[in-house]
Amino acid sequence: MEKLKVAVAGLGRIGKIHLKNLCRNFPEIEVLAVMDVFDESEAIAREFNIPVFVKDFDELLAVSGVDAVVICSPTDTHADYVVKAAKAGKNIFCEKPLDLSLSRVLEVLKIVDESGVRLMMGFNRRFDPEFKRIRQLVEDGSVGDVHIVKITSRDPAPPPVSYIKVSGGLFLDMTIHDFDMARYISGKQVKEVFAKGTVMVDPEIGKAGDIDTAVITLTFEDDTMAIIDNSRKAVYGYDQRLEVFGNKGMAIAENNFPNNHKLYTHAGVSGDLPLHFFLERYEASYNQEVREFIDALVSGGDMPVDGKDGLLSIAIGLAAKKSMEEGRPVKVNEILG
């Protein structure tokens, strides 16, 4: 079988993970070219024996034979790159979010749609073994009808304030994953959002116009609910838990740990902290999402996360922002228009 030819744009933290996975774990793939604006990234390309390294996205698209592009560049480039790739007829894997502006997202999705190329959004947590197992327990009926979804999502430490300023805010930068998770796990659409946020971690975050601690209530179209709680700083590390309660049972996904040891001493029973952050915690998910992207490309089946999923998470995020600002629940349709 002929190998699928891929190009990768952006060699930051996530870009490097995808590149490594593509090169080492997918014999059916060939990475033809990588692009990054920094000269230093050329060394990475060389390490993985990638024949072409460029610094411009147009040049990347111009490399002969590319079937699909994997876009891991900064958020503010996503929309442009997706549009260019779509117009060039390349299938696309794009990290979330597509853009922070809803109108731009709608515009981009229209272009993608018209182009006929296929687009997958990189909501990697859907591919995490813990959460996938919970989803499966919902799908196979073990949990029954879903009444309540609970998501805890806390980071070990906030990003630099400089990043926060351009992040789109906590709801679009961090909670967006949880909005997608609430939809994925329940299989339901979100109707209304009520969000409360505050600054407890670092006043500088507040000065930058953002919050660092939040609690969000989502109401699904059938009036069942999800609750999400976020913090930019859990001193004990990355806290990623999920619970689904239904009329037949409850399924819980606990945190993942580097090992399961317990130490009993006169001082108590203790164990190690959870896996530190997303690179460790979601390592398997990054590989699995690329696996399913490729499978969908090859099989022609549905993309496991598509442009509409990307759009809806952004709309929920914008509703959360508005809810917090106006102190009232906000319908997602107010945002989508």
Added chain:
Amino acid sequence: MEKLKVAVAGLGRIGKIHLKNLCRNFPEIEVLAVMDVFDESEAIAREFNIPVFVKDFDELLAVSGVDAVVICSPTDTHADYVVKAAKAGKNIFCEKPLDLSLSRVLEVLKIVDESGVRLMMGFNRRFDPEFKRIRQLVEDGSVGDVHIVKITSRDPAPPPVSYIKVSGGLFLDMTIHDFDMARYISGKQVKEVFAKGTVMVDPEIGKAGDIDTAVITLTFEDDTMAIIDNSRKAVYGYDQRLEVFGNKGMAIAENNFPNNHKLYTHAGVSGDLPLHFFLERYEASYNQEVREFIDALVSGGDMPVDGKDGLLSIAIGLAAKKSMEEGRPVKVNEILG
């Protein structure tokens, strides 16, 4: 030392528990009399060698030498009995809630206050070993400043619809415990409530004007938050969990189980369900709350849960009700006036 003389009003489920504890586990107490409207309860009085059994609360108060009354009769008698006991100069332990009407509660508390007797409200969960331990971890600074409180409180099965009709609704009947817990665990006052509720368990509950599934967001005065989720029916039994997240750590209280066994078979790893319902789950708490009531009486120290605690839980409950009805966050001060 002379024994403290106690009278008990109401021998329903909770009344029997208190009577048994008072008779068996408190050598420093003597139960002089019990009162219940049902003839059948006389047998219980006899089983515990209680010298006096009456069917009328005034008669109970008239028994010579009573220092304190323990009120476990139906909710709609609480206010009257407390007023009578206060006027008779008896110290009072009263099951929650004092009344479903805020103005009546305020009236009663005023009378209690003027009478000089001492009143403890029976929020038993504060005395549960699990939750007490979490509170201690907050108090000793292990958790640091509290940023988020999470309470899960689900019953194994709904009460009869006839009961629901007079219960005051889910928020005043069931969530009232969680409102008190949020205040107790955090040591903070609630400023605002946003509540969403729906009917997922039994349409008859909806017809009775109530809900059976709810998610409530509380905002404390310092803008930190608590989230509560309730269901009238968890098929796996009584689900009572608590989590406190702060800037120094997180403390979690898990469910209690009849045993810790695990069975590994070809089908998976399994264990028993949590303790079935409140009588089993909170057995220790019922004893401990009476312990602390007596200690406060004897020492003259503060009551661990006082009338104001009772008042505030009701006010939060009424705010939740209004929030759900009007689809907006409601300030507790709107209720308290």
Added chain:
Amino acid sequence: MEKLKVAVAGLGRIGKIHLKNLCRNFPEIEVLAVMDVFDESEAIAREFNIPVFVKDFDELLAVSGVDAVVICSPTDTHADYVVKAAKAGKNIFCEKPLDLSLSRVLEVLKIVDESGVRLMMGFNRRFDPEFKRIRQLVEDGSVGDVHIVKITSRDPAPPPVSYIKVSGGLFLDMTIHDFDMARYISGKQVKEVFAKGTVMVDPEIGKAGDIDTAVITLTFEDDTMAIIDNSRKAVYGYDQRLEVFGNKGMAIAENNFPNNHKLYTHAGVSGDLPLHFFLERYEASYNQEVREFIDALVSGGDMPVDGKDGLLSIAIGLAAKKSMEEGRPVKVNEILG
């Protein structure tokens, strides 16, 4: 129904527990008299309103109307008291062990047998909810045929050396419970014992001729095996665990804790130590064993732990002692003759 009349001999730690249970939790029982050699114990009798307090076992037996005696006096009185009680026609509950000498045990059991009274040995751990649940999983076939039994039994701290000197040694004082548990859980008879012991906790224990750390392998009659490990000192408290492995599965009983909380901080995840020692850990079992003793008396059914059970645990203990001394596996039949 007429109440069963009971007398209690010995008001040490266990005696007080049994007395309290008998007085408070068994309305169908009346404790007519208690006996203890210490004057101070009279106050305890008075606290529980026991009409008769004596200092001599014969006097206790002479109290009119006693149906059964509960013997909780020191080990070296057990045999005498049981013989006297049997000859006086009283049913007997006796704490383990009957005696440290096998010939004396055989002699006593013969007398009991001839007297026609009924004898239950106080192996309380059989009545622990954790272990009872495991036994039930063996009985109902969940575990299948039992291949391996594992018992961990470690004390939080050694008793005084003065006690160790008269204790009969670790195997007869401490492991005897585990020998009984191995038989109870598996439902099998022990054929051979191999024991290794050493002094790691306190050299004084060694000077007293005993060991404080041991590992024992039991071989059942069907050649399946049990392994027991003991220590006189686990700095983290009382360690009581059990595991049964069979051809259909494995059942594990974990330690019991005062609460299930977990604290996450930057230093790790921690929880409280197990319940400290046998009084806390086996509280429920002491009540339950008396429950089943009474039920057997009333119903006329089999005693849940009989004299033969007492005999066999002692025989296994003596085999363990011999095995350690001679450095070879010893058949229980070598001991029983």
Added chain:
Amino acid sequence: MEKLKVAVAGLGRIGKIHLKNLCRNFPEIEVLAVMDVFDESEAIAREFNIPVFVKDFDELLAVSGVDAVVICSPTDTHADYVVKAAKAGKNIFCEKPLDLSLSRVLEVLKIVDESGVRLMMGFNRRFDPEFKRIRQLVEDGSVGDVHIVKITSRDPAPPPVSYIKVSGGLFLDMTIHDFDMARYISGKQVKEVFAKGTVMVDPEIGKAGDIDTAVITLTFEDDTMAIIDNSRKAVYGYDQRLEVFGNKGMAIAENNFPNNHKLYTHAGVSGDLPLHFFLERYEASYNQEVREFIDALVSGGDMPVDGKDGLLSIAIGLAAKKSMEEGRPVKVNEILG
């Protein structure tokens, strides 16, 4: 830096794992050649772009430039291949055991020693994150002086009887890992072995002269002890647990699971089975042992598991065999002479 040149002998299950790790996870290594007796294995070599595929070990050694060989061929070839590699001046990583005959092992180790090449034995479990963490807790003093080691090691299903016949028996094939673990975790030498074994899983195993269920007591030189229990068939999967008890505490390594989910239904609380077998359970360890082999080669530091470790595990295994056959504890020195 120049790459280390490696050759791999044997492309069975373990050989493939090592080959994959060497090719994908170690940029500092170059695999020059692989050898396997089966023609089919050439395809594997091609998949990993290995330039040379041979079917004979001598040819493998003859490949120019090889620094080290990784021997994963069947057990009965180990001794010969190690001798040849040593004589050819190649450093060696060899899967356990070196040989089933003690005299042959001694002979081989002498040759290796004289040749000056470096040898690492593939006891992969030492490199498992769970067990490494426990070892670290012993080393850093958290556990204190080690008094008791407990190892549970059970396979999900027995190998074919044809394999069992040439395996050297349960003690040398399966328990050999646990013997090594007992030494590694405690840092102590084994003085005496007492082993009991029986046939509970499959009578065919008995007919083949082997056992399938075993309990082994090891006595270390300081008279502390280890207990190991084995079964060829745990219906719930691969059971790999470890416990170390010392005078300052106890450390436990629990089984590893594919996820941490829990499902609560009316039937109980359940979770998934442990990772199925050694390929899944010890995946990380296979990579890590090669990591440390290479590090030791490059740094010139001590091999983390050397020939003497291989020798001692075999000697303990032979002592266990003799103990079981003769029904008595056997000193390891009886075997070593």
